[in-house]
Amino acid sequence: MPLMRLRVxxxxxxxxxxxxxxxxxDGIEHVEEVADLMPGMDDADSSSAGLSDVSGPDAHEIEIDAPNDATAxxxxxxxxxxxxxxxxxxxxESDEDWHDNQ
Structure with a gap:
């Protein structure tokens, strides 16, 4: 079963x-947005903290369990x-098995 990961x-x-x-x-039973393990690396005391050129669009990590390669x-x-x-x-990003079967 391919485990797919994507970043939006x-x-x-x-x-x-x-x-x-x-x-x-059809066939997808599990979709989950996973938390970012390294949120906001910007130091609050930094001279660039909160500047508009430092912040950008949000990144969202999503995991999907696909039952087979065709569904993936x-x-x-x-x-x-x-x-x-x-x-x-x-x-x-996906597990090695899914890449090997492409």
Missing amino acids: TGSDDDARAIGNLLSSI KRVREAVEALAFDLDVLVEF
Whole structure:
């Protein structure tokens, strides 16, 4: 069973739309946004803290359990199409088994 991970760089609404899309794909039973383990590396005492050029769009990490490689491919294609429509960046990371079977 391929475990897919993706990072969405966009708003909370964009991440929610992608999560909703993932949940609607046949065969997908598990979609979870996982917490960022290294939030806000900006030091509050830094002279650049809070400046607009330091902050950027939010990053959202999402994990998806796909039952097979064909469904994983459908997930990737659907997410890429929606990300294009939403004008957001999506980066895919998946376990080694899924890459080996492509």
